[in-house]
Amino acid sequence: MTMPFTLRSGGAASWALRLVAGAVLVYVMFWIPTQASNGVIDTCITALTLMAAAMALNLLLGYTGQISIGHSAFFGIGAYTTGILVSRYGWSPFQTLAVAFVVAFVVGALVSLPALRIKGVYLALVTLSLGLVFPQLIKAPKMEWLTGGARGLDKTGFKFTKKNPTYEIFGWNPWGNLRGENVKPFLYWIAMIIVIIVYLACRGVVKSRAGRSLIAIRDNETAAAVMGVNLAVTKGLAFGLSAALCSLPGCLSAIRTGNVTPDSTNLTVLGAITFLIVMVVGGAGSLWGPIIGSALYVFVTDRTGDWSDKEAIPAVLRPFFGWSHTPPGSGIFAVVLIALMFVAPFGIVGMWHRVVRRFVKVVPRPAGTGTIDTPATAPAEA
Amino acid sequence: MSLLRAQGLTAGYGPVTVLNAIDLEVNEGEIVVILGANGAGKTTTMRAVSGTIPRSGVVEFDGHDISRTSPDAIVRHGLAQVPQGRGTFPELSVEDNLRAGAITRRDGAGAVAADLQRWFEQFPRLAERRSQRAGSLSGGEQQMLAIARALMSRPKLLLCDEPSLGLAPLITKELFEVIERLNAQEGLSVLLVEQNANLAMHMASRVYLLETGRIVASGSAAELSADDTIRKAYLGF
Numbered sequence: 001m002t003m004p005f006t007l008r009s010g011g012a013a014s015w016a017l018r019l020v021a022g023a024v025l026v027y028v029m030f031w032i033p034t035q036a037s038n039g040v041i042d043t044c045i046t047a048l049t050l051m052a053a054a055m056a057l058n059l060l061l062g063y064t065g066q067i068s069i070g071h072s073a074f075f076g077i078g079a080y081t082t083g084i085l086v087s088r089y090g091w092s093p094f095q096t097l098a099v100a101f102v103v104a105f106v107v108g109a110l111v112s113l114p115a116l117r118i119k120g121v122y123l124a125l126v127t128l129s130l131g132l133v134f135p136q137l138i139k140a141p142k143m144e145w146l147t148g149g150a151r152g153l154d155k156t157g158f159k160f161t162k163k164n165p166t167y168e169i170f171g172w173n174p175w176g177n178l179r180g181e182n183v184k185p186f187l188y189w190i191a192m193i194i195v196i197i198v199y200l201a202c203r204g205v206v207k208s209r210a211g212r213s214l215i216a217i218r219d220n221e222t223a224a225a226v227m228g229v230n231l232a233v234t235k236g237l238a239f240g241l242s243a244a245l246c247s248l249p250g251c252l253s254a255i256r257t258g259n260v261t262p263d264s265t266n267l268t269v270l271g272a273i274t275f276l277i278v279m280v281v282g283g284a285g286s287l288w289g290p291i292i293g294s295a296l297y298v299f300v301t302d303r304t305g306d307w308s309d310k311e312a313i314p315a316v317l318r319p320f321f322g323w324s325h326t327p328p329g330s331g332i333f334a335v336v337l338i339a340l341m342f343v344a345p346f347g348i349v350g351m352w353h354r355v356v357r358r359f360v361k362v363v364p365r366p367a368g369t370g371t372i373d374t375p376a377t378a379p380a381e382a
Numbered sequence: 383m384s385l386l387r388a389q390g391l392t393a394g395y396g397p398v399t400v401l402n403a404i405d406l407e408v409n410e411g412e413i414v415v416i417l418g419a420n421g422a423g424k425t426t427t428m429r430a431v432s433g434t435i436p437r438s439g440v441v442e443f444d445g446h447d448i449s450r451t452s453p454d455a456i457v458r459h460g461l462a463q464v465p466q467g468r469g470t471f472p473e474l475s476v477e478d479n480l481r482a483g484a485i486t487r488r489d490g491a492g493a494v495a496a497d498l499q500r501w502f503e504q505f506p507r508l509a510e511r512r513s514q515r516a517g518s519l520s521g522g523e524q525q526m527l528a529i530a531r532a533l534m535s536r537p538k539l540l541l542c543d544e545p546s547l548g549l550a551p552l553i554t555k556e557l558f559e560v561i562e563r564l565n566a567q568e569g570l571s572v573l574l575v576e577q578n579a580n581l582a583m584h585m586a587s588r589v590y591l592l593e594t595g596r597i598v599a600s601g602s603a604a605e606l607s608a609d610d611t612i613r614k615a616y617l618g619f
Binding site: 231 | 470483
């Protein structure tokens with residue numbers, strides 16, 4: 001079969017495509033906080049939060065093959081570390097990110113201990129119990145002095161007052177007055193930077209020797225071990241890093257809303273399942289999968305957010321959703337998930353790859369040092 | 383000098399003991415073949431040596447006691463295993479499979495790339511398919527890949543667990559030629575488990591005969607084929 005297009009990986013055309021995609025991405029990235037309405041910016045922050053969490057989970061589940069239904073706990077560790085340090089000890093929110101990273105890393109590495117012995121469904125149950133226990137632990141009466149119990153904590157974000165109206169970066173103030181609604185672009189950039197950090201961390205790991213060990217463990221644990229992959233250490237690091245990265249969007253949620261409660265969605269098992277679903281819909285085991293899945297999820301739930309009111313539903317769709325008294329966003333997404341598992345088991349990114357391969361022939365980069373340009377055809381004798 | 387020496391090696395799975403205190407030796411530059419029927423404990427021997435199952439007894443490799451060493455540390459000592467069946471990583475490309483074999487190495491990207499090049503020259507069919515998913519290769523190609531991947535760790539001893547499993551006779555022959563060539567040219571020592579006795583005997587320096595977890599006979603290939611009862615019972619000619 002001849003392909004209409006041929007693309008040489010690392011060639012000029014491939015770089016041009018990347019450049020265009022990158023330019024569009026950067027343009028959108030700057031367009032949102034400067035031109036869009038506060039409502040749109042707010043929705044984008046929600047999407048970015050979900051993206052970071054789903055990417056962190058992807059590192060563990062998509063690449064290492066270790067299932068976790070308890071990542072809401074790591075998200076919560078981030079939220080509460082920031083909440084406690086800011087509201088009780090008066091830290092600056094940014095400083096708390098590093099602490100949350102370390103705390104979540106340690107907890108994540110500890111959770112990896114059962115993962116050394118159990119797999120699949122059993123590991124899912126252990127992590128599920130972590131997700132279930134976390135909000136209860138926060139609400140426990142003996143922890144109230146620290147966590148604020150069921151009421152949670154408030155004043156966990158930035159405090160902009162008349163005297164101190166902005167956040168300056170070494171004396172440079174790109175924001176103007178940050179009081180009231182003006183704060184949205186500022187929060188947007190914090191979210192964007194967290195997403196970029198998580199993306200770069202995942203990319204750095206996945207494209208390296210460490211990433212190959214992770215995938216090796218996922219594909220064939222025994223073979224990985226006899227290739228010299230230290231299973232205990234590698235799984236521990238994967239769990240720890242995934243947990244630590246997942247805590248960052250948690251910190252963000254505390255900074256953004258200015259309060260932390262143990263029952264907010266992302267801190268309960270429902271949150272962990274949301275991370276899981278958007279990751280799978282986007283494409284597990286691919287760098288862009290969780291990003292696309294999260295964007296789609298937030299888009300769908302945001303568009304259908306006011307559909308509990310019959311009048312808000314477009315007339316064509318009213319017969320389908322009119323009976324519902326709650327927004328049908330998650331329901332629609334669930335249907336999308338089932339349909340997608342049927343037609344594209346590798347998610348949206350997997351489907352994209354399959355479609356592209358029909359039209360474009362991608363010629364891979366030469367191996368190793370790039371010394372082979374044409375593969376040897378004669379069998380090596382001698 | 384003996385490269386690998388196992389004494390009183392006992393191993394099994396949970397309550398079941400499969401290997402009963404076997405003694406085993408591989409000298410430098412040798413191809414040692416373990417023959418035996420199904421369930422004799424051949425694969426268990428391999429696993430016990432590479433440390434992937436609990437074992438007792440003494441295992442020494444290249445002057446180190448590896449009786450209590452973890453599998454990844456054993457690889458670092460220079461012992462690589464080609465697991466039974468097609469132990470490749472199906473979702474990784476052929477090239478990344480080979481790179482995964484170099485995980486233990488710390489001698490720099492240049493040396494790894496040079497080795498990659500070298501094995502691509504030795505196995506031209508892998509070079510042609512280097513960016514394909516390993517899962518899409520044929521059985522023989524996957525077995526070649528598994529061997530090349532094990533060699534990427536620059537082992538002194540290669541453990542091969544039934545490389546002929548599920549392969550056409552012609553492919554098996556080709557595979558064995560590769561192993562012989564590596565042994566002759568690179569001085570690679572090989573411990574090979576096989577059911578295909580006739581083929582394996584041809585290239586073996588020494589042979590162990592395993593029966594229900596015990597070594598019942600050992601010696602050079604010529605000695606074993608000279609013994610009438612052994613020949614009839616195990617070799618079938």
